[in-house]
């Protein structure tokens with residue numbers, strides 16, 4: 238197992254161009270005001286972007302042609318360039334690789350289910366959390382994404398949902414590349430943009446957003462104080478510090494008990510159950526006694542366990558747990574009254590499943 242250093246600070250602060258989606262409404266009016274335009278233009282651009290998922294000023298017929306270049310240069314720069322999209326599961330799973338303004342690469346995955354459409358977005362290019370079983374974690378951190386670079390992945394997904402699936406994007410999960418809570422200010426701004434009612438934002442329901450974290454304890458506290466009732470998911474992967482120190486290296490900073498206490502405080506504040514993510518890794522964390530320990534830890538809490546069959550990453554010696562072992566793990570958790578689901582492995586064939594996003598180019 239290679240052990241990489243934990244990286245919390247973005248090594249390349251590299252400033253992506255400012256975009257409408259980085260700004261709140263007064264900020265947007267100020268930005269169009271700086272172009273000598275009246276305030277209503279800000280609302281008009283917001284309606285195009287958040288209401289119609291239109292990112293290209295050229296397509297905005299009620300915007301005078303003479304203004305379009307200026308608008309593109311200042312408030313609606315193109316942030317994401319599609320490099321390629323791969324489809325699987327009969328077209329209901331689509332993974333897109335995006336190039337950012339500085340050449341950094343990120344991926345997002347759109348999944349259509351019978352009752353919902355979910356996009357899995359990246360919050361950083363790469364990741365500094367160094368989890369040894371995760372493809373992104375093994376590549377290190379390139380940089381933080383801006384709020385608008387995150388929001389724009391969702392807007393692109395909303396457009397595809399409408400145009401190709403004939404439906405409405407309903408859910409957003411921060412489970413793509415990166416550690417969202419290591420990029421807190423940008424992720425928080427993005428959460429506001431996603432949930433602000435249109436035309437200020439996309440108007441998604443707060444509970445339909447899930448922020449997944451390795452357990453950056455101070456940032457879980459900040460999220461609780463924000464007053465956004467988004468769903469929290471904690472990537473636990475081991476109930477004991479000894480193993481978790483290796484599987485989720487941030488555990489050397491904040492221990493299992495501290496992470497669970499922070500999640501409990503979050504649940505108390507929002508009234509929402511949180512999920513515990515647990516990748517089932519053969520002979521590493523799938524023992525019966527670990528299921529019992531996890532069950533005992535979680536039984537008194539407002540937590541739900543999401544077991545993820547490990548998606549083996551290239552070059553790793555680790556494999557998913559055999560199904561009978563997985564079933565026994567589920568049985569032991571349920572015996573303690575802990576709700577459990579087993580995550581589907583959508584997008585596996587296109588390397589779009591959990592932990593496989595590596596953006597090799």
Ligand code: SAH
Pocket residue numbers: 366368370371372411412413414415416417449450451470471472514515516545546547548549550591592593
């Ligand atoms: N940094 C955040 C979001 C990243 S990925 C976090 O760690 O929570 C979302 C989930 O996929 C996390 O629970 C992560 O641990 C899990 N994951 C990563 N690599 C995986 C793999 N190879 N197989 C299964 N799950 C994996």
